[in-house]
Amino acid sequence: MKSLKDSFFRVIDYLRISVTDRCNLRCIYCMPPDGVRSFDHDDILSYEEIVRIVRIAAGLGVRKVRLTGGEPLTRKNIASLIEGIKKIPGIEDLSMTTNGMLLEQHAAALADAGLNRVNISIDSFRPDRFRELTRGGDLAAVLRGLGAARKAGLSPIKINMVPIREINDDEIPDFARMTMDTDCHVRFIECMPSGPNGFWAPGKYIATDEMRAIISRIAPLSPVRVRRNGPSKYYRLEGARGVVGFISALTHHFCSDCNRLRLTADGKLRPCLFSETEIDLRSTLRRGAGDSEIERLLRLAIEIKPKEHHLDAEGAGNGVDRLSGKETCLKPEKRPMSRIGG
Numbered sequence: 377m378k379s380l381k382d383s384f385f386r387v388i389d390y391l392r393i394s395v396t397d398r399c400n401l402r403c404i405y406c407m408p409p410d411g412v413r414s415f416d417h418d419d420i421l422s423y424e425e426i427v428r429i430v431r432i433a434a435g436l437g438v439r440k441v442r443l444t445g446g447e448p449l450t451r452k453n454i455a456s457l458i459e460g461i462k463k464i465p466g467i468e469d470l471s472m473t474t475n476g477m478l479l480e481q482h483a484a485a486l487a488d489a490g491l492n493r494v495n496i497s498i499d500s501f502r503p504d505r506f507r508e509l510t511r512g513g514d515l516a517a518v519l520r521g522l523g524a525a526r527k528a529g530l531s532p533i534k535i536n537m538v539p540i541r542e543i544n545d546d547e548i549p550d551f552a553r554m555t556m557d558t559d560c561h562v563r564f565i566e567c568m569p570s571g572p573n574g575f576w577a578p579g580k581y582i583a584t585d586e587m588r589a590i591i592s593r594i595a596p597l598s599p600v601r602v603r604r605n606g607p608s609k610y611y612r613l614e615g616a617r618g619v620v621g622f623i624s625a626l627t628h629h630f631c632s633d634c635n636r637l638r639l640t641a642d643g644k645l646r647p648c649l650f651s652e653t654e655i656d657l658r659s660t661l662r663r664g665a666g667d668s669e670i671e672r673l674l675r676l677a678i679e680i681k682p683k684e685h686h687l688d689a690e691g692a693g694n695g696v697d698r699l700s701g702k703e704t705c706l707k708p709e710k711r712p713m714s715r716i717g718g
């Protein structure tokens with residue numbers, strides 16, 4: 377089976393696709409209260425364009441695809457995109473990251489269309505706090521969505537939690553305890569400086585080491601090897617059915633395990649979340665380019681994937697654009713996470 381390595385010998389087999397930059401929530405660390413200006417309908421890739429890109433990427437060795445956003449379930453008829461991707465030879469794993477608000481009504485259709493798994497983002501189990509953090513989210517609806525996903529067989533379910541100091545960090549143990557008697561994965565994500573201007577500060581995020589120390593007070597925590605899982609590290613609490621994971625962009629860079637490319641809703645290929653380097657696939661597609669030209673750009677994105685990002689615990693993120701050789705830095709106001717696809 378074909379596999380493609382980048383210049384640092386990492387196998388690139390994962391494409392993360394943002395299908396929309398729109399969202400039905402406004403999480404405080406991700407979006408400003410009024411949201412961000414959305415792409416026009418014609419700016420975003422059609423499902424046919426996305427399926428074509430995935431088919432060509434699968435020919436290069438991409439095996440895993442994740443749909444994200446914005447909120448992917450706000451895009452119409454997303455099940456038809458899932459069906460289209462699932463038919464592509466070589467695609468072994470198709471998943472989605474969602475805030476879960478619309479999951480209850482869609483879970484069965486998503487599973488029928490071929491979706492394998494979901495990641496659901498939940499930052500609090502307290503309804504009032506959840507509403508405040510998401511600026512309007514309904515925890516009960518999300519938990520019903522989680523139940524529907526489980527019933528539809530979209531497993532293992534992964535819960536993404538972003539702890540923020542003095543806002544929801546007191547719930548870290550509750551989230552970790554969820555893994556004791558269910559097989560879910562609970563992943564704790566260091567809050568990154570990619571949200572609305574003025575929200576992030578070095579004191580606000582909880583570092584992975586601190587989270588691990590808090591969780592290991594519940595029971596001993598041992599490392600678990602979860603195969604080809606990219607830049608997250610997993611552990612199991614003694615006696616637990618599920619696992620806890622840490623995604624730690626700030627304090628531990630796991631770039632050497634990075635296996636992915638990103639495709640934004642407006643058709644830009646991004647070799648790294650934290651670099652501003654983008655390759656414009658949409659214009660090339662819409663100029664009528666053949667598959668070999670799209671394949672050349674996918675190979676280019678893999679070739680110029682940086683060795684690592686340079687974001688540090690102070691949120692500084694200078695790096696070098698390997699296309700132009702110029703210094704770049706992460707400017708969240710230019711492309712917030714909801715526009716790249718987290």
Ligand code: SAM
Pocket residue numbers: 399405406444445446447448473474475495496497536537538565566567568569570571713714717718
């Ligand atoms: N709307 C969907 C959701 O919330 O699951 C998918 C898109 S969202 C951008 C994907 C993930 O990025 C979520 O788990 C969210 O918590 C995470 N995220 C967004 N902004 C973040 C930030 N500043 N730091 C860390 N994680 C962030």
Ligand code: SF4
Pocket residue numbers: 399400401402403406407445446447475497714
């Ligand atoms: Fe929307 Fe997801 Fe961002 Fe929350 S984290 S505002 S749900 S895109």
